[in-house]
Structure formats: C-alpha cells, structure tokens
Amino acid sequence: MTTDLLLEGRHFRRDWSSPYDIGRKAAAQNLADIAAMGAVPTALVVGLGLPGDLPTAWLDGLTDGFGDECATVGAGVAGGDIVRSERVVLGVTALGDLGGRPPVTRAGARPGQVLAVAGRIGHAAAGLALYEAGRAGEWPALAEAHRRPSPPYSCGPAAAALGATAMLDVSDGLLQDVGHIAAASGVRVEIDPALLPVDDALADAAAELGEDPLRWVLTGGEDHALAAVFPSEVAPPGEWRVVGRVTEGEGVQVRGREETYGGWDHFRG
Amino acid sequence: MTTDLLLEGRHFRRDWSSPYDIGRKAAAQNLADIAAMGAVPTALVVGLGLPGDLPTAWLDGLTDGFGDECATVGAGVAGGDIVRSERVVLGVTALGDLGGRPPVTRAGARPGQVLAVAGRIGHAAAGLALYEAGRAGEWPALAEAHRRPSPPYSCGPAAAALGATAMLDVSDGLLQDVGHIAAASGVRVEIDPALLPVDDALADAAAELGEDPLRWVLTGGEDHALAAVFPSEVAPPGEWRVVGRVTEGEGVQVRGREETYGGWDHFRG
Numbered sequence: 159m160t161t162d163l164l165l166e167g168r169h170f171r172r173d174w175s176s177p178y179d180i181g182r183k184a185a186a187q188n189l190a191d192i193a194a195m196g197a198v199p200t201a202l203v204v205g206l207g208l209p210g211d212l213p214t215a216w217l218d219g220l221t222d223g224f225g226d227e228c229a230t231v232g233a234g235v236a237g238g239d240i241v242r243s244e245r246v247v248l249g250v251t252a253l254g255d256l257g258g259r260p261p262v263t264r265a266g267a268r269p270g271q272v273l274a275v276a277g278r279i280g281h282a283a284a285g286l287a288l289y290e291a292g293r294a295g296e297w298p299a300l301a302e303a304h305r306r307p308s309p310p311y312s313c314g315p316a317a318a319a320l321g322a323t324a325m326l327d328v329s330d331g332l333l334q335d336v337g338h339i340a341a342a343s344g345v346r347v348e349i350d351p352a353l354l355p356v357d358d359a360l361a362d363a364a365a366e367l368g369e370d371p372l373r374w375v376l377t378g379g380e381d382h383a384l385a386a387v388f389p390s391e392v393a394p395p396g397e398w399r400v401v402g403r404v405t406e407g408e409g410v411q412v413r414g415r416e417e418t419y420g421g422w423d424h425f426r427g
Numbered sequence: 428m429t430t431d432l433l434l435e436g437r438h439f440r441r442d443w444s445s446p447y448d449i450g451r452k453a454a455a456q457n458l459a460d461i462a463a464m465g466a467v468p469t470a471l472v473v474g475l476g477l478p479g480d481l482p483t484a485w486l487d488g489l490t491d492g493f494g495d496e497c498a499t500v501g502a503g504v505a506g507g508d509i510v511r512s513e514r515v516v517l518g519v520t521a522l523g524d525l526g527g528r529p530p531v532t533r534a535g536a537r538p539g540q541v542l543a544v545a546g547r548i549g550h551a552a553a554g555l556a557l558y559e560a561g562r563a564g565e566w567p568a569l570a571e572a573h574r575r576p577s578p579p580y581s582c583g584p585a586a587a588a589l590g591a592t593a594m595l596d597v598s599d600g601l602l603q604d605v606g607h608i609a610a611a612s613g614v615r616v617e618i619d620p621a622l623l624p625v626d627d628a629l630a631d632a633a634a635e636l637g638e639d640p641l642r643w644v645l646t647g648g649e650d651h652a653l654a655a656v657f658p659s660e661v662a663p664p665g666e667w668r669v670v671g672r673v674t675e676g677e678g679v680q681v682r683g684r685e686e687t688y689g690g691w692d693h694f695r696g
Binding site: 159160161162163164165168169201203204205206207236237238239241242243247249250251253 | 428429430431432433434437438470472473474475476505506507508510511512516518519520522
C-alpha cells in the first residue's frame with residue numbers, strides 16, 4: 159500500500175502537461191512504488207480536488223490516463239472521492255499483492271551483494287532540461303520520458319522472487335535513492351559509472367546542452383526506474399543491469415570520485 | 428478500502444477545530460466507511476499537504492488525533508506522504524479486513540426487511556447549530572459530537588456477521604444516505620419517526636434554539652452512525668435500534684409525512 163499527494167503548481171502544471179499525461183504519471187509513480195516492494199499492483203483509489211470551472215474534457219483525459227496506466231499492469235481504478243478545490247489536487251493510493259512473500263524494503267542490503275537497475279534513468283531529467291531549453295521537439299523520446307514515465311513494473315516482483323534484499327523506485331535521483339538503501343541497511347554502496355546506462359539520445363542531448371549525461375543519470379528523478387540489491391550468487395535477469403556493489407561502511411560512492419552521498423547533493427557535473 | 432480528500436477551509440477550519448480533533452475526525456470518517464462495509468479497520472495512510480510556516484505543534488496534534496482514533500479500533504497509521512502546500516490538505520485512505528466475508532454494499536436491501544441504526548444521529552448537526560448560535564458551552568456533549576464523531580465501529584462487522592443486507596455510515600444525513608440504499612437496492616424505505624433516537628440533550632437544545640430535533644436526526648450529517656438493513660428474522664443486537672422497514676417501491680418516506688426523499692431535500696421542520 160502506498161500513497162502520494164500531488165498538487166497543481168507544485169507537482170504538475172496544467173499548461174505544461176495534458177490531463178492524460180498527468181493521470182498516467184500520477185498512477186505510474188504509485189504503481190512503481192508497489193512494484194518496488196516486490197508486489198503486483200492490483201488497485202488504485204484517487205481522491206480528486208477539482209475547480210468548479212474545470213472543463214469536463216480535462217477530467218475525462220485525467221481519468222483515461224489513470225485507467226490506461228493501470229491497465230499496463232492489469233490493475234484498475236477501484237474508486238475515489240471528489241471534492242471542490244481551487245486548484246487540482248490528486249490523492250493517489252495504490253494497493254498490491256505480494257503473493258505471500260514479505261515486502262522487499264530498503265533495509266536488507268548486505269556487504270558483498272550487488273546493486274542493479276532496471277528501466278530508464280536520467281531520461282526524465284533530460285526531457286525536463288530540453289523543455290526548459292525549448293528544444294524538446296528535437297528529442298521526442300526524452301521529452302516524452304519527462305511527461306510520462308515508463309516504470310519496469312514486472313521487474314519488481316521478479317526481483318523479489320529471485321531474492322532481492324532491498325529495492326526502491328528511483329524518484330529523486332539514483333544517488334539520493336540508493337542513499338536511502340545505504341542508510342536503512344547500514345552499508346556502503348559503490349556505483350561504477352562505467353556500468354551506468356547512457357544511450358545515444360541521452361549522450362547527444364547532453365552534448366548539445368553542454369551537460370554531463372551522467373549528472374542526469376545519477377541525480378535525475380521521476381523516471382521511476384527500479385534499483386535493487388541482489389545476493390552475489392544471483393544473476394539478475396535480462397532487464398536488470400548491475401551497476402555497483404555493496405560494501406561495509408556508509409553512504410554512496412561513485413567510483414573515481416571522492417565525494418560520498420552528502421557531497422553529491424551539490425553535484426556540479 | 429476507502430479514500431477521502433479533506434481541504435482546509437472546505438472540510439475543516441484551523442481557527443475552529445484543534446489539530447487533534449481534525450485528525451480524529453478525518454480518521455473517523457474513513458474508519459467508519461470501512462466498518463460500514465462490514466470490515467474491521469486495519470490501517471490508514473495519510474497524504475499531508477502542509478504550509479511551510481505550520482507550527483510543529485499543530486502537526487503533532489494532528490498526528491496524535493489520527494493515532495488515537497485508529498487505536499480505538501486496533502488499527503494504526505501505516506505510512507504517508509508529506510508535501511508543501513499553501514493550505515492544509517489531507518488525503519486519507521483506510522484499509523480493512525472483511526474476515527473472508529463479502530463486503531456489505533448498499534444494494535442488498537429487499538422488501539420485508541428492517542432498517543436499523545447504531546450510534547449517535549443528529550448530534551453533530553446540533554453541535555454545529557450550537558456553535559453558530561454561540562451556545563456550544565451549554566451543551567458540551569453535543570458540541571463535542573460536532574468536533575469529534577464517535578462512530579460505532581464494532582457494530583459494522585457484527586451486523587455483517589448477522590447477515591445485514593445493506594449498510595453505510597451516515598455522513599450526509601439519514602434521509603439522504605438511506606436514500607442511497609433505496610436507490611441502489613431498488614426498494615422503498617419507510618422510517619418511523621417515533622422510533623428515531625432523540626435524547627434529552629438533543630430535545631433541550633432544539634427547544635432552546637427553536638429547532639425541530641427530528642430535523643437534526645433526519646438530515647444532519649457527520650455523525651458517522653451506521654444504518655443497516657437486516658432480514659426480518661434477525662433480531663439486531665443491542666446497539667442497533669430498528670427505525671423503519673423496507674417495502675416495494677422507491678425512495679425514502681417518513682411515516683406521517685407526505686414527502687418522499689426528494690421532498691426532504693427541502694425539509695423545513
């Protein structure tokens with residue numbers, strides 16, 4: 159079970175995103191949270207605060223977005239509540255089925271295990287940078303990654319079944335979120351930047367904007383990729399890419415750089 | 428599973444209610460919804476939108492209120508989300524355990540069955556009227572009923588176990604809510620006003636304010652009493668009071684008055 163509160167003007171803008179994309183994104187971030195515990199998402203309920211003058215078509219678009227994102231995992235919108243509000247407010251709660259397994263938390267990582275990621279990372283941050291630079295049209299896939307995340311839902315329960323010891327979805331940036339695993343598990347996590355996925359579009363867009371693509375990958379949020387720690391004897395399945403290892407200590411370190419997690423709050427590229 | 432979105436200024440006021448009472452009330456209305464389906468409430472999650480300048484003590488009071496109301500049913504606050512917001516926003520979702528039974532909906536009432544209520548009805552409306560008249564101090568129990576409902580949680584699963592065919596919690600007024608049962612079940616419900624509970628405090632306060640206490644009982648919301656329909660061969664247990672019966676037809680009628688449900692929207696006392 160997981161819940162998020164999303165406010166117009168803070169988490170989304172009606173002039174930047176379509177209601178359909180807002181619905182898909184709001185559903186995705188909750189469904190990804192369920193998958194990251196190793197569960198299969200089953201149902202969503204939505205509390206809606208809506209302005210009295212909101213066009214019906216806007217609400218239809220939002221509803222379609224929620225429904226379509228849920229449909230990608232075989233879940234559905236089970237109900238909700240509607241109240242009048244000056245600005246749009248979304249209170250989203252998702253439920254999942256653990257299939258009898260205990261939930262995978264952030265606290266089970268142990269030295270000697272490996273860190274792996276599944277799904278796109280840094281693409282949403284790249285898309286946002288492209289929107290801000292007025293160049294979103296040149297990299298439509300990155301722009302879409304910002305408007306609509308595509309979490310690798312099925313990788314969550316699959317990782318749990320293989321014995322993943324810690325997992326979460328990357329919503330605030332890989333460094334910060336893996337830092338949560340390090341803190342909760344009482345371990346240190348070393349990330350090897352050479353193993354991080356940087357595809358051509360990300361590299362090209364970064365070069366054009368004078369950015370370091372690794373900054374997007376390490377600190378960009380909102381992709382809702384999954385990051386999980388596996389025992390060393392487990393070979394993570396195809397969708398997973400090993401990007402680091404767990405050691406004794408604390409914090410997150412990126413190999414070849416001196417800073418640990420705290421320093422990366424002020425990452426300068 | 429049930430969810431409600433509560434907005435400052437629309438559902439509560441920080442200058443009228445303490446944070447503790449706001450927390451208890453927000454929890455109560457969701458837990459009552461769970462009980463009204465015949466389930467035992469198990470957990471609550473809360474999405475909190477909070478102004479940056481909100482005093483920490485206010486949040487502590489709110490949290491205590493949520494926790495104490497949950498404790499009355501053996502449930503707990505399992506988690507949540509906090510975001511910054513101009514005004515306080517509460518997105519509350521509750522879960523319950525049906526104990527293997529199907530949920531009791533609004534749609535199972537059949538002619539020949541009886542309507543019963545459990546818990547206080549009309550007290551919250553009386554309390555609000557007393558606050559508005561500046562006389563809340565004279566009837567402290569009614570005033571408290573407005574600030575803090577006291578739903579008869581355990582009566583919900585007990586009614587379900589006895590075979591209740593329809594049930595809900597009275598949040599918008601007995602007439603309107605029983606009207607939902609009549610509509611969903613395709614039946615008519617006759618309420619006998621002589622059977623409705625009007626205690627001395629309610630009668631006294633109504634006399635002083637020149638009000639009809641039955642108006643509070645029939646149309647007052649927010650008490651979160653439970654209303655349930657039982658098969659005629661079931662004797663509802665002690666906490667339940669039979670107040671009417673189910674017949675063929677549609678709508679809700681109060682014996683001795685001509686109007687059916689629609690007319691009661693404009694109840695004049």
